[in-house]
Amino acid sequence: MSIRVRFAPSPTGDLHVGGARTALFNWLMARKNQGAFILRVEDTDGARNTSEAAAGIIKGMRWLGLDWDEGPEVGGNCGPYFQSQRKDIYDAYFKKLEDAGRVYAEENGAMRFKFSRTAITVHDLVCGDVTFSPTEEPDMTIRRPDGSYIFHFVNVVDDIEMRMTHVIRGEDHLSNTWKHIDLFNAFGATPPTYAHIPLILNSDGTKMSKRDEGSAIEHSYMNAGFLPDAVFNYLCLLGWTPKSENEKLSRSELVALFEPQAIHSSNAKFDLKKALWFNAQYLRELSAAELLKHAGPFLAAKGLSWSDDAMAAAAVHSVREKVNLLSELPEWVHYFFRDDFDFEADVVGKLKAKPDNAALLKAACEVLAQSTEWSEASVHDAIEAAAKTLSVKPGAMMPLLRFALSGQSRGPGVTTIAHLIGKEKTLARIQRVLRDIL
RNA sequence: GACCCCUUCGUCUAGCGGUUAGGACACAUCCCUUUCACGGAUGCGACACGAGUUCGAUUCUCGUAGGGGUCGCCA
Numbered sequence: 001m002s003i004r005v006r007f008a009p010s011p012t013g014d015l016h017v018g019g020a021r022t023a024l025f026n027w028l029m030a031r032k033n034q035g036a037f038i039l040r041v042e043d044t045d046g047a048r049n050t051s052e053a054a055a056g057i058i059k060g061m062r063w064l065g066l067d068w069d070e071g072p073e074v075g076g077n078c079g080p081y082f083q084s085q086r087k088d089i090y091d092a093y094f095k096k097l098e099d100a101g102r103v104y105a106e107e108n109g110a111m112r113f114k115f116s117r118t119a120i121t122v123h124d125l126v127c128g129d130v131t132f133s134p135t136e137e138p139d140m141t142i143r144r145p146d147g148s149y150i151f152h153f154v155n156v157v158d159d160i161e162m163r164m165t166h167v168i169r170g171e172d173h174l175s176n177t178w179k180h181i182d183l184f185n186a187f188g189a190t191p192p193t194y195a196h197i198p199l200i201l202n203s204d205g206t207k208m209s210k211r212d213e214g215s216a217i218e219h220s221y222m223n224a225g226f227l228p229d230a231v232f233n234y235l236c237l238l239g240w241t242p243k244s245e246n247e248k249l250s251r252s253e254l255v256a257l258f259e260p261q262a263i264h265s266s267n268a269k270f271d272l273k274k275a276l277w278f279n280a281q282y283l284r285e286l287s288a289a290e291l292l293k294h295a296g297p298f299l300a301a302k303g304l305s306w307s308d309d310a311m312a313a314a315a316v317h318s319v320r321e322k323v324n325l326l327s328e329l330p331e332w333v334h335y336f337f338r339d340d341f342d343f344e345a346d347v348v349g350k351l352k353a354k355p356d357n358a359a360l361l362k363a364a365c366e367v368l369a370q371s372t373e374w375s376e377a378s379v380h381d382a383i384e385a386a387a388k389t390l391s392v393k394p395g396a397m398m399p400l401l402r403f404a405l406s407g408q409s410r411g412p413g414v415t416t417i418a419h420l421i422g423k424e425k426t427l428a429r430i431q432r433v434l435r436d437i438l
Numbered sequence: 439g440a441c442c443c444c445u446u447c448g449u450c451u452a453g454c455g456g457u458u459a460g461g462a463c464a465c466a467u468c469c470c471u472u473u474c475a476c477g478g479a480u481g482c483g484a485c486a487c488g489a490g491u492u493c494g495a496u497u498c499u500c501g502u503a504g505g506g507g508u509c510g511c512c513a
Contacts, residue, residue, distance in 0.1 A: 010513045110511050144511050151513045175508035266444045274463040321476045398472030410474035
């Protein structure tokens with residue numbers, strides 16, 4: 001029997017790291033075993049669900065590259081994949097329980113499922129066998145007075161109907177799993193194999209939820225300038241250690257290495273610094289064109305535009321090892337795209353610090369003006385020659401040129417900047433500093 | 439309150455009876471260097487506690503403490 005797993009979010013808010021990681025592990029399970037990954041939207045609570053939230057979750061999953069084989073937008077044989085559209089199925093299953101004498105009504109019409117009150121053991125791939133003794137807990141409500149059904153019931157019915165073989169979900173569900181098994185038994189169905197994965201906690205150890213730093217995929221990752229591959233990789237490592245020498249692993253490597261039994265049973269705290277490190281690693285190995293493609297929206301958001309893709313790509317590529325996030329790129333490259341950039345305060349001070357700075361810049365400008373060729377090498381040679389005429393080291397001249405060309409005291413190599421902005425702008429920017437600042 | 443899960447450097451973790459307790463991120467120092475970075479090197483830094491079992495416990499058992507979770511007509 002081929003493996004079938006699902007991610008079953010409730011559209012009450014954004015996709016969170018916890019949910020994303022649950023989806024991730026299910027996806028890995030499906031891909032590893034050539035099984036099916038199903039997306040099922042658990043929107044039975046009309047009062048709390050919104051279509052925007054459902055759209056947001058789908059957007060986040062698409063961004064992370066978690067494609068599903070059955071579900072919204074792709075269809076499948078076990079649909080519909082929105083629980084709000086499956087009432088007939090639930091009614092039929094409810095009837096079975098009714099016929100078996102396992103349900104009874106409350107005064108107001110709500111219906112409860114009569115627990116078997118026997119010891120029930122959950123066979124969990126992560127937690128091992130966990131046995132729950134019969135409790136005093138009240139029988140659980142499975143249908144509201146208005147006829148709509150409740151999570152525990154629809155979750156189990158759909159896992160039967162959609163023929164799920166494995167249920168990989170957050171450990172917060174472990175304590176309720178015996179109730180689900182009780183339902184499977186009542187339906188005469190075989191429960192799936194469970195794997196309850198550890199929770200992701202905030203750095204202070206409290207449960208991560210909406211609003212917490214780094215929790216929302218769209219806000220904290222997509223919009224913050226993370227690369228999906230980096231987030232994918234980092235999330236996998238929260239609660240699972242692939243048997244590999246490296247931590248930086250591609251999707252296909254992660255798929256090949258995945259095994260649910262290896263998932264840890266202890267919770268993990270989210271470490272933004274490490275997530276940033278992973279992002280930096282992925283950022284650096286992007287080609288110039290790929291980097292520009294990812295950086296484009298972030299540059300545009302800061303009002304930077306360009307007509308020469310090759311130049312823009314070379315510009316962002318030149319600072320790729322200086323940033324952790326795509327969103328940091330604009331401040332490092334804006335002067336490649338516009339001439340009216342501001343000079344950092346300390347830069348002006350440094351330019352004015354020594355009286356001979358003007359002479360140094362002037363000399364550089366004169367030599368550069370005579371260049372017939374304009375490559376990084378030729379620019380470098382020209383600067384070296386200018387330095388020689390004044391008997392100073394090129395190192396004394398470079399910072400001044402950097403200030404003049406970029407208004408900043410840090411950035412890519414001066415020769416790279418000069419080469420990319422071109423001879424005309426290089427000379428103009430030096431002359432502007434000579435005229436306006438010195 | 440009841441029940442369930444968990445406990446190795448600050449964080450993510452390796453370990454599956456005998457190790458100088460290993461790695462990654464972070465941090466510190468040094469090297470490289472026209473800046474900022476990258477990179478390289480080094481350093482700092484942990485088995486929650488108490489009983490057992492054992493020749494020997496980080497590792498097995500029990501207890502305690504601490505953390506997390508569940509006990510909804512939320513999912």
